Structure formats: structure tokens, C-alpha cells
Amino acid sequence: MTRIWKALLTSLVIVLVVLAPACKTTKKKVDTKPVVETTQPPPPEIAVQTDTATTVAPPDDFVKTDTVAEEVIPTGIEELNRWVHDKGYIRDAFFTYDESTLDADAQAALSASANWLKSAQGANYRLLIQGHCDERGTEQYNLALGDRRANVAKDYLATLGVDASRVQTVSYGEERPFEEGHDESAWAQNRRAHLVLVQ
Amino acid sequence: MKNILTVLALLVTTSAFAQTEVTTTIGAGSAAPVIRIAVPFPELAPSTGAAAAPVNAEEVRTGFYGPLTRDIAYSGIFAIAVLPPSVPVTPDLLKRVGAQYYLKLNVWLEGAEYVVEGRLIDASGATQLAKRYRGTPGALGRTAHLLANELLKALNGRPGVFLSQLAFASNRTGNWEIWLMDWDGANQRRITFHNALSILPSWSPDNERMVYTSFARGTSDMYIINRRGGGRVSVHSGLALNTSATFSPVSNDIAFVGSVRGNPDIYLIKDDGTNVRRLTSTGSIESTPEWSPNGRQIAFTSGRSGSPQIYVMDAEGTNVRRISYDGNWNDDAVFAPDGERIAYTSRVNGRFQIRIANLITSENHIVAGEGSNEQPTWSPDGQWIAFQSNRSGKWQVYRMRADGSDLLQLTFTSENKEPDWSKKPE
Numbered sequence: 001m002t003r004i005w006k007a008l009l010t011s012l013v014i015v016l017v018v019l020a021p022a023c024k025t026t027k028k029k030v031d032t033k034p035v036v037e038t039t040q041p042p043p044p045e046i047a048v049q050t051d052t053a054t055t056v057a058p059p060d061d062f063v064k065t066d067t068v069a070e071e072v073i074p075t076g077i078e079e080l081n082r083w084v085h086d087k088g089y090i091r092d093a094f095f096t097y098d099e100s101t102l103d104a105d106a107q108a109a110l111s112a113s114a115n116w117l118k119s120a121q122g123a124n125y126r127l128l129i130q131g132h133c134d135e136r137g138t139e140q141y142n143l144a145l146g147d148r149r150a151n152v153a154k155d156y157l158a159t160l161g162v163d164a165s166r167v168q169t170v171s172y173g174e175e176r177p178f179e180e181g182h183d184e185s186a187w188a189q190n191r192r193a194h195l196v197l198v199q
Numbered sequence: 200m201k202n203i204l205t206v207l208a209l210l211v212t213t214s215a216f217a218q219t220e221v222t223t224t225i226g227a228g229s230a231a232p233v234i235r236i237a238v239p240f241p242e243l244a245p246s247t248g249a250a251a252a253p254v255n256a257e258e259v260r261t262g263f264y265g266p267l268t269r270d271i272a273y274s275g276i277f278a279i280a281v282l283p284p285s286v287p288v289t290p291d292l293l294k295r296v297g298a299q300y301y302l303k304l305n306v307w308l309e310g311a312e313y314v315v316e317g318r319l320i321d322a323s324g325a326t327q328l329a330k331r332y333r334g335t336p337g338a339l340g341r342t343a344h345l346l347a348n349e350l351l352k353a354l355n356g357r358p359g360v361f362l363s364q365l366a367f368a369s370n371r372t373g374n375w376e377i378w379l380m381d382w383d384g385a386n387q388r389r390i391t392f393h394n395a396l397s398i399l400p401s402w403s404p405d406n407e408r409m410v411y412t413s414f415a416r417g418t419s420d421m422y423i424i425n426r427r428g429g430g431r432v433s434v435h436s437g438l439a440l441n442t443s444a445t446f447s448p449v450s451n452d453i454a455f456v457g458s459v460r461g462n463p464d465i466y467l468i469k470d471d472g473t474n475v476r477r478l479t480s481t482g483s484i485e486s487t488p489e490w491s492p493n494g495r496q497i498a499f500t501s502g503r504s505g506s507p508q509i510y511v512m513d514a515e516g517t518n519v520r521r522i523s524y525d526g527n528w529n530d531d532a533v534f535a536p537d538g539e540r541i542a543y544t545s546r547v548n549g550r551f552q553i554r555i556a557n558l559i560t561s562e563n564h565i566v567a568g569e570g571s572n573e574q575p576t577w578s579p580d581g582q583w584i585a586f587q588s589n590r591s592g593k594w595q596v597y598r599m600r601a602d603g604s605d606l607l608q609l610t611f612t613s614e615n616k617e618p619d620w621s622k623k624p625e
Contacts, residue, residue: 138573139573139574139616140443140456140531143456143486148461151458172437175396176396176399
């Protein structure tokens, strides 16, 4: 569900970014808008329908505007990681069970991430991709599967122009689940290539 | 107790490897014992009747008598004959309780050290074995295991596995670290202090070292450490993953999973970090190598058929053949010490259970229990299997006979997993 929420936030940011030049004088207030938005209740369940690749606008729109460039970027690396994920600048790729291929959603997430990584802001950082699996497999095989997932994401970023030498991978298998639950919604959260900025 | 062993015969037609599938249920039942032995609580004074300092009976009970009687009860060859309390042990009394042997124990203190004396006396009153041990209170448990091993050696020709150790991973400090414990779960102690995810310990054939994987440097690397927690070295392969590392039983090679650009394969490396060799070369995922006892073969997991299945190859990477055909997820293969059987983790009806495949007869059966049961490891005598189960809601390490009987939970604190039984009995 957080993925959908992030996608919506991304769309919001894009809308705000597009609107921003029209009201330059009140830019500072506009910039704070997304933060206010995050306090609103989560979108209704029907929002699932909007979570497709088509909702991701051409990323250049938001990496090249003055507005974004003037955003206050958190200095601490942990805060920064939370910030880029909250903003949707960096998005994780999710996988189906026992699979390491990228579906349309995963490709969209990675292409958004690639655009930010190639932007003036993102170019300052290196990337660690963590491969994760759900708990339904066995630990040792899942460590290998997580390695493959992380590298599939790395390879895709490379095809989008993110220099592979900037990207490291590590597999956590099922050792570091994002969600502790034992149902499909938790498992879906735990099958991912998690993108982490490093300095 | 054999009634607890439920044996179900299931029809399986999926492969030539499993003509008849038998499921054995993990339970508390025990194998039929053969020798009845009386083991009354020790006299807390020298056998000579000489005066000695007062002994803490509770310390003797928990530190020595408990472990000793558990070893004897789990030996598979003894049944403990219960004696009436406070009655002198005579040949007549032994006859009445049906005991063939009597283990006469004396425990006393000399200074800060305990002296433990054990005499094995047969039904005629003749002493068959006499042993004396001396040590600190902390050594009482080891003394119990030593004496139990001597009993087995005297009456069964070979020692038990009472001095063997289990390595495992525990998160009780907040991070997964490598721990050790005695075969009965006693004496649990931490070996690694990475303060980072550290997993998958595996013993060297001489019981002196372990190889394992830690994420201490952010990526996963192999480390070797000795059984006392010292002498830690990292084994740098130059590859990614470095998981499922395992020592060759006959050389200084380590088999492990290495990865280049997201293609995990089975590799060898010498324990000094030199001479990396790739054994598998498919584009699919290979994982979880484990040596045969003679070092000539390696079992491993491969996704080449579309799902994780068990294969065996020669140690040079040649002559690959598939072992598992049942279920869509099999992993964690381990050779029994006899080299004929392989235990592995197999998905059965949505949960994981332990399967045992016989490579000679192609028989294959499931040892099934509550929850998921994974990562089997054989005792050095091939009688026992330790494994991890989440039947309690958390991962814990358990021990059972290879037929599923005599189940015993060994760990209770936080979560514990990935047991690896030491390779030698002592």
C-alpha cells in the first residue's frame, strides 16, 4: 500500500511542480505543500487502479525545474533516503513470488529512480541496491534469489544510463523483512529491490 | 512409546526416486532401549566414607546428574530403571527392578574442585568400569557427558555424541550472531561480536573452526573463527554473496555460493582465500553446497528446472544428477555421515518439512511435524537430526532422532536458527 501512496505523492509533487512557476512569489509556501499533504488520510482502496506506469509523468519535468532545485534537501543520509522515497524520486522495484523479472510497475519505479539519480541532485550519490525476498522460501536459496533481484534492478538502471560503477548490490534474502506479517500483503512488501542512497 | 510414531503410507507417482512415500511424524516417542540401568542420585561424599566439605546438592543435580541421566536416557541403548528412594542398592534390589547394571556415583569437593567418581556395576555385583574426574563447578556438565560416553563405549563399543556441539545463529543480542551449545542445549555461548547480521555457521571437520557469513562490512563476506571465538579471519573471494560456506571434509577447500552480476553459482576457495574455482556454470540460481563425507561429491540446490531442486555433482563440478523431484521448493541438502542418505528441506502442502532420501535405494520419506521445519543437520553418528522449526511462532532449534522420535527443543531465548552439528563426536 505504501507503494501506491508514494505513487500518488509523486503525482502530487509533479502537479505542484508544474503549478509552481505560475506563482513564483509564493514559492516557499508552495514548497511546504507536499509535507502538509502527507498528513491527510491514505487514499481509498480504489486508488489501486491508478497505480500504473502511465501515472508517472516524464521525469524530466520535475528534475529540471528551478522549484525542485531549490527544495531543501536533507543533509543526513538516513533523512535523505526517507525524503527521496517519500517524494517518489527514488522508488523500490517489487517482484512476484520466486521471480526476479521486472514487471511494468517495477520498470516504472526504476526509471523514475534513474532520472533522479542522473539529475544534478542525484548525481552526488552512489546507490546500494538490497535484494529482499518473502519468508515463504528457504533462507539459503533466498539469499541467492535476492542477489539476482538486486542485480536485475542494477542492470535495468544501467540501461537507463545510471553508471553501474555507482551501484553496489547486497542480498538480504529473507533476513530483513520490511513487514513482519505472514500474509500476501506483507510478503508483497518484502519481495523487492530496495534502493538506498549512499554518500 | 512407539504408538506415537504415526507412519503413513502415501502413494506417489511423480518420480522414479520415490516409489512409496512414507511420512513419519515428529514426536516425543523414543526408540526401543535394550539395556536397563539404575542411576541413583550420587552419594555426596567420597566412596571411602571419608569426611568431606558439604556439597551443594542442587548444583550437582542441575550441573551433573541432570545432564548425565538425560544422556543415558537419550543414548538409544539404555533405559533407566527407577529405584525406591533411600534403600541400599543390592543385587536383589536390582533384580527386582529389572536392572542389568547399576551406575554408582560419588561426588564430593576437594578445595574448589568437584571430584566425580562413577562405577558401572553389573547384576552380579562386579565392577565393569570405574572413572574419576576432577574439575570446577562449571565443568560438571562436561564431566557428565564424558562419563556417559564412557558408559556407551563400555557397553556399546563406541561413544555417544554427548560431547558434540551445535553452532547456530541467534538474535538474542539484537543482532544475529553465531552461538554454540552442547548437544542437549546447555552451555549456550556467543562466538561472534560483529553487531551485524551474521549467519549460516558451518563446522570444520576437526571441530576446531567454523566458517560463516557476516554483513559486518555492509556486503556479505565469509569469515572463519575458532570454537572459542578467537582467530577470526575473513576469506575474501572477490565475488558477491559468499553464503552457505562449508569446509571440505578432506582438504582445505571451502565450497560456497558466489555471484557475479546476479548469477549465483557454486564455487570453491581455499581457506586462506586463494584459488577461487567455479563449479557450476548455468544461468540459473545455484545455492547451498554441502560435501559428502568422503569429499568426493557436493550436494547443492539449483533452479535450473524452474524451481529449487536438490542435485549432486562430483567435487570437480562434473556428473550432475538430480535428487529431488517432489514439491516445488527443495533446499538445504546435507549428507548423513554414512554418505548414503541426504536430508533436505522440502515444501509439503505449503509448509517445509524434512525429507530423507537414500541415494542407494532411492527411497525417500518425509519426517513431518508442526509448523515449518528447515535446515536439517546430522549428528556425527547419524542417529540425530537438529533443525529449525517455527512451530512455537518463533524460529527455534530442535533435535530429534532421524526417524522423528525423541523430539527436544534446544533453544528458547529470542529466535534461533541454522543449526550445524559438529563433525566429530568428541
